[in-house]
Structure formats: C-alpha cells, structure tokens
Amino acid sequence: MRWDDFVGGITVRQCVIVLEDGVSASLPAESARSKALAPCGDRPFLAWLMREMQRFGVEEFVVLVSSCSAQLEDVIEQIRSFLPKQPEIILSTCPFSSGTGGALLNSEPLLQERFFFCHGEALFSGNLSRFLQQAREGNSVLVRSADCLSRYGNVRLQPDGEYVEDLYFEPARSSAVGFASSGIYIFDHSVFDHLIENCSLEKDVLPALVRNRNLRAVPLSGTFWDIGKMADDEIQALDVSGTLLRPAVFLDRDGVINRDHGWVGTRKRFEWESNVRETIARIADCGYHIFIVTNQSGIARGFYSERDLEHLMDWVIDSIREYGGNIDDWRYCPMHPEAIIEKYRGASMDRKPGPGMLLDLMKRWELCPSSCLMFGDQPSDMAAARAAGMEGVTVGPALLAELIASREGF
Known part of the structure; x- marks a missing residue:
C-alpha cells in the first residue's frame, strides 16, 4: 500500500535533489563533478543530506542530472552504503540545457503529488516536522533567520508573515538581519503550471509563485551549510558529523x-x-x-x-x-x-x-x-x-x- 492511500497525512515521502544549478554540467568529467558528490568527512556530502531527509519519512530520492555515467552510478551506490534506510534512488536525466525548472518539468512523470525539493550543495538540519506541520498544501519554502544578509539572498515576507512577498537570491548589499532560504521546498503539482522546457526555478518559477500568492514561508531554526563556493579540501574538512550524528x-x-x-x-x-x-x-x-x-x-x-x-x-x-x-x-x-x-x-x-x-x-x-x-x-x-x-x-x-x-x- 502506498502512502498516497492515507488521506490527510502530512508526511512527504519523496525528495527531488538537483545537482549543480540545474543540469547544465557534464558529470562524467571529474572537473565538472557536482560539489554535492565531493567527500565530506568519510562520505559524499550528498549522503549527509539524504540521511537527514530520511529522518522525516523520505523513502525515495529523484536526483536531477544532465547525464548519467558509470562514475555517477558508483558514487550513488557508495552513498547507499552510508544511509540508515535503503531508499529508492532514481537518476532523472534531462537531454537539454534546461535549467532547474526545465529539469523538474522533465521529471514530472516520476513525482508524487507532494515532494521535497532541494539543491544538493546545501544542507539544513532542524526539526522538519515543524515544516511539515505548516506546509500541508500548496507550495512552501523553509526559511531561516540570517544575521547578515550580505552573505545570503533575502526572503521578504508579506505583512501577514505567512506568504513570500519577494525573493532575492543574490547577497544583499547591507548586513541587515532577516530571512534567507534554507534551500528546502515542498511543492505540489500546481508548480508545473509555471514550468516550461527551458526555465530557471529561481528566476522564473518561484517569482511566478510569489506573484500568485502561492509560496508560503515557514521559518525554522537549525544549522545550515552551503558548500557551493567551497574548494574540495574545505568540503572534506567540514565537520557536519558533530551535529548530524545525534544523541x-x-x-x-x-x-x-x-x-x-x-x-x-x-x-x-x-x-x-x-x-x-x-x-x-x-x-x-x-x-x-x-x-x-x-x-x-x-x-x-x-x-x-x-x-x-x-x-x-x-x-x-x-x-x-x-x-x-x-x-x-x-x-x-x-x-x-x-x-x-x-x-x-x-x-x-x-x-x-x-x-x-x-x-x-x-x-x-x-x-x-x-x-x-x-x-x-x-x-x-x-x-x-x-x-x-x-x-x-x-x-x-x-x-x-x-x-x-x-x-x-x-
């Protein structure tokens, strides 16, 4: 019996993870390898991300990539060995330079009615059940307090504090305190109304959701890591285990x-x-x-x-x-x-x-x-x-x- 048979349940069983900034890079070449696959401590960074998502009921991962290779499949098998539960991991390849939105559209036949969406280079650790509590329908982004928006993009909320009014993915010019995206979303299939074969999630799709008052913001406290601009040796030395290997x-x-x-x-x-x-x-x-x-x-x-x-x-x-x-x-x-x-x-x-x-x-x-x-x-x-x-x-x-x-x- 699939989880979809349970009417009214809040648990989300599927997570879509995009490697790089969509699917524009060619993964077989070592120089183009997604940083999400780089070693972090004793395992690929992506293994830590998947481990955290499994805690909250995720059973299936759909990984968006531009191409599949024996090297990539080997890394995925290595990741499996580090996960506490054996999930289904599906590699969804997109044969054209489509951006994150186009890659997501290409994977539509694989996706359940509600799913997590995140980038493989960012990891948020917190009690995601609080996110599930508030993201029961529609589309939601998990936001976190940031004490210096000059390092991150800015998520500005509407006066009701529930929906997003504006998203800025470039670092702010000021050092003001505010909300930044954690990189974790919950989408339902209404998001596909805003997708075309070649589009950017950040530049095209999310702004359209905001204009239609269809992107709820859920603040949550936790620890955040972003390895997108780190060198491989910095990723290797990053200590996430002290937080993620919990009591x-x-x-x-x-x-x-x-x-x-x-x-x-x-x-x-x-x-x-x-x-x-x-x-x-x-x-x-x-x-x-x-x-x-x-x-x-x-x-x-x-x-x-x-x-x-x-x-x-x-x-x-x-x-x-x-x-x-x-x-x-x-x-x-x-x-x-x-x-x-x-x-x-x-x-x-x-x-x-x-x-x-x-x-x-x-x-x-x-x-x-x-x-x-x-x-x-x-x-x-x-x-x-x-x-x-x-x-x-x-x-x-x-x-x-x-x-x-x-x-x-x-």
Whole structure:
C-alpha cells in the first residue's frame, strides 16, 4: 500500500535533489563533478543530506542530472552504503540545457503529488516536522533567520508573515538581519503550471509563485551549510558529523506512547498517553533521534498481521508529526516462544529483553550508547537497555511527559 492511500497525512515521502544549478554540467568529467558528490568527512556530502531527509519519512530520492555515467552510478551506490534506510534512488536525466525548472518539468512523470525539493550543495538540519506541520498544501519554502544578509539572498515576507512577498537570491548589499532560504521546498503539482522546457526555478518559477500568492514561508531554526563556493579540501574538512550524528531517545510503545490494552494492533484500540505527542515534539526540537522499539507478540498470537501493524504505525508516526514531533525509525519483533503461528514461534535476540532491535538501530544510525536513553515500562525494556550499553528510564507511575520535563537537556 502506498502512502498516497492515507488521506490527510502530512508526511512527504519523496525528495527531488538537483545537482549543480540545474543540469547544465557534464558529470562524467571529474572537473565538472557536482560539489554535492565531493567527500565530506568519510562520505559524499550528498549522503549527509539524504540521511537527514530520511529522518522525516523520505523513502525515495529523484536526483536531477544532465547525464548519467558509470562514475555517477558508483558514487550513488557508495552513498547507499552510508544511509540508515535503503531508499529508492532514481537518476532523472534531462537531454537539454534546461535549467532547474526545465529539469523538474522533465521529471514530472516520476513525482508524487507532494515532494521535497532541494539543491544538493546545501544542507539544513532542524526539526522538519515543524515544516511539515505548516506546509500541508500548496507550495512552501523553509526559511531561516540570517544575521547578515550580505552573505545570503533575502526572503521578504508579506505583512501577514505567512506568504513570500519577494525573493532575492543574490547577497544583499547591507548586513541587515532577516530571512534567507534554507534551500528546502515542498511543492505540489500546481508548480508545473509555471514550468516550461527551458526555465530557471529561481528566476522564473518561484517569482511566478510569489506573484500568485502561492509560496508560503515557514521559518525554522537549525544549522545550515552551503558548500557551493567551497574548494574540495574545505568540503572534506567540514565537520557536519558533530551535529548530524545525534544523541538518541528510544521509546517502547505500549505503556509509553499509548495505553497498554494488550496486543494493540489497530487504530480502534490505540489510545494515546497524556501529552505524549507534545512531549515527543519537545524531544525532536532538542535535536534528538527518536526511535520506537516494540515487542509485538500479538502477531505471533494471530490477533493481527505484520501488515496491520505497519499500517497502524504509519498512522502513529504521521500523527506524531502532526504535533511537530518525529520518529526517525522503528523496529518490532513478532517472535514469541509460544506463538500460535509457526513461523513466529521461537526465541529471538530482537525480542526484549534481548537488545537486538536497539543494537540494529544503533549500528544503522551510527549511535554512541553513552548518548542514548531508553524509556520503557517493563523490566524487559530496562534489561534490553543495559544489554545495549545505554541508560534505561522506567515509565510508570510517572508518564513520559513528566519524566522528560524533569530531565536536564530537554
């Protein structure tokens, strides 16, 4: 079942990334390689960008390029090896010098109804669920406060503070404080009304959206990197890992996020704990990865299927993002020694108190155990935390909201 089947969901599952300033460069030549593919620390810069987008539900990347080569495909495969989730990555080639707008038009058959759009040479790190909260329809740009517009372009807002009045992509002449683009947009298919085969997103399309009052501005705080004018050695030395390799909070589900009514596998039986979504938003705003790790023996007992659970969890995670929170990733274990369904019968290190689910997430997301916290309501949760080398915090009688409010760092 595709995400499009969920009516009213705010999660955006697709991200379009343009390399260079459209698709005008010839990528096979080393001298013309997009800076987005340059090493940054131990991986290409583009891998860091994709990793951040995966945190907020992106499952598919459409990369706009002027031509495809074995070299480019090799770099893309290298990038895959650094990503915590295995996405679909589609290279969309445009056979003419078309600018960013023309390249986007060329990729229209590949695109979902709503999609992120960003440039591969800029990376913004912040709680994008706040962006999703406000960019529910139409076209939106994520803007950030800039203390010196002489270094960046200027985004001027209309008096209502909601829509863009003017965009200037050249650096301002003054050192005034204001808003600058983060380089991240959410578009729907109304943007294609303004695209032709040869056009610039910055010079043609975005101004047309502004004139039609169809470009909402969403301010968000975060960290911004732009490597467009950096030399390769500067990109290599850029330290983004200190920000992007984050501390993490692990959450059991039943008894922590929702009331434990026993084997909850449907929305009908799912009841939120008090203030839990607001609390998860607070954790996300503080810059933490947030993961759910849950035993699901209800599958082994035949009460519901894995597909039922996945359907439910899509709704749970989307509901959390509705409140500005996020779940970066999640794991479940359907195994039980006394399962009714044979294929789920047996022991598993993934089933808490085993640490398997926690260890897998820690490996994939490159987590340090000393920077992780596990919140759970059962002794098995605490045992799994200890086995994974992280601190465990018992939920109950105090709720997650009360425990987070009382802890330093949140």
